Amino acid sequence: MPKIQPVTSTPPARRAAVLNARRNLKMARSAHAFVRGNTLQFYEWLAGCTFTIPQGPTVWICGDCHVSNIGPVADKEGGVDIQIRDLDQAVLGNPAHDIIRLAVSLATAARGSDLPGVITARMVEELMAGYELALGNGRKDARIVARPASMKLVMKAALKRRWKHLARERIDGVQPDIPEGRRYWPVTAAERDDLAAIAATPGMRHLVLQLLHRDDDAQLELVDAKYWVKGCSSLGRLRYALLMRVHGKERGEEFCLVDVKEAVTAAAPHSDDAMPDDDAERVRQAAVHLAPNLGKRMMTGRVKDRPVFVRELRPQDLKIDLERLDEKDAMDVARYLGNVVGRAHAGQLDRAQRKAWLGELTRNRPATLDAPSWLWRSVVALMQAHEGGYLEHCRRFANRELS
Structure with missing residues (x-):
């Protein structure tokens, strides 16, 4: 894969052309980078989805809920917590969209780490388990998942x-x-x-x-x-x-x-x-x-x-990069990040709304997978779509740098 060439200072009149070329090359670095940079394709696929995705309660959602958009964020008093850190695409919408986007991001990270497909399936299960714990079974307080070792390292680095x-x-x-x-x-x-x-x-x-x-x-x-x-x-x-x-x-x-x-x-x-x-x-x-x-x-x-x-x-504001995952860490991270996103959604709902949304999420579980069938089907379809889109993107843009 060609490296992005250093960009020297660019006058305002040439910004658009230089930035567009830089973006295309950056997205060609890996399938995970392509997924992170292609929010539009994700929602185009959702619009044409042939199976039913549940309509959850209308809440503020991240809208672009991939792994790198979650990480340590400092507050004004000097405290630090892992929260959603990029809200450019945030809207009042369906929380199921954040769940799907995060699941696809985690699945892409697993592929980049050469983890077997069964681990991807288990990551989706763990994501849902962490998310559902955040809803608290309809109770007032959510259950917080303990930070896995890799997240503790990120927090330790942020605090220093x-x-x-x-x-x-x-x-x-x-x-x-x-x-x-x-x-x-x-x-x-x-x-x-x-x-x-x-x-x-x-x-x-x-x-x-x-x-x-x-x-x-x-x-x-x-x-x-x-x-x-x-x-x-x-x-x-x-x-x-x-x-x-x-x-x-x-x-x-x-x-x-x-x-x-x-x-x-x-x-x-x-x-x-x-x-x-x-x-x-x-x-x-x-x-x-x-x-x-x-x-x-x-x-x-x-x-x-x-x-x-x-x-x-703030110096403590960091993103999470999952360049390499082992099997245990992959599942622990999926459960934890699902819980982070779940708590962000649940904090906007009353008890009855949390209970109703939890009930919707726990329906239609296939016998072989402890996650909703709509979520697993979404992950499989989007992985196929993004893989094809990524290869075509590389042919169109990265190949020019190699020739």
Whole structure:
């Protein structure tokens, strides 16, 4: 597989072409990368599904619930918990869609780890077991699944991280600027003006100063702003990194990095009854319900007259990568992540709703699999569709780099 070539600083006029090529190559790296970057194909398949998928209670769902969109997220008091960490596609919709998306992501990770098919089947069973425990059999309190060894390692790494680690990864140093290069490109004068306006709002002041260790009367200053080349499915959208200086009388000077990301229309089918028309506000409200640690650290704004959501990046915010899984860890991780997603859904339901949804999930279990037949059929069909789509994607895009 060809490596993605280093991208030097790119002027605004050439962003779209360079980012599109970069996205295509990134999705060609592996079948798992293709699944992560292709939310649209997932919902196109759902729209044409020939068997019945249950309609659960309408709740905020992630909408793009794959493994890498779950991980440690810091709260404003300094605590850390594993929650859903990417809400770009979040909508008021059917929780069954999150279950299917996560199951396919786990199955793809299992394939990438050369695990036998029987382990994939058991992973789907464990995912459902963890999810159903989160519903608590209709009781008020959900049952929390213990973190497996691999998740404990992720949490341990998150808790050790400080600003210097974030600075080293994101801005190649701790100096007060963001160097242009592979990851950061220049912004236009108009973009800089819009970003400076966001940085000067009371909302930004609250966002940055809400952390307990910062002085309430600290002074804020926008030091630098760059276009941020990051992600896969988000490549091509507006994305910026802001370096802010925080100067307090008691704490002195420190820096923080703020993420500004365009909110676009979600691909997931949804209910329009109570969902905000503004996509940035949609993402913020979804975060409040699905990932409180993140939702309380988020605000909205506009850049180039497009909606954006804004959050301070914390060193403890990490994604989960499942590059290699052994058989036991695969099943433990599936059970745990199913429980994380289940708790995010269950927290929006009352006792009667949880009980009814649990009853729907426990129906139609085949004799040979302790998971709903609709879920297993979905996983099999989507694995076949994505495998074919991935190979065709590689033929179209990665093959050009080899020739």
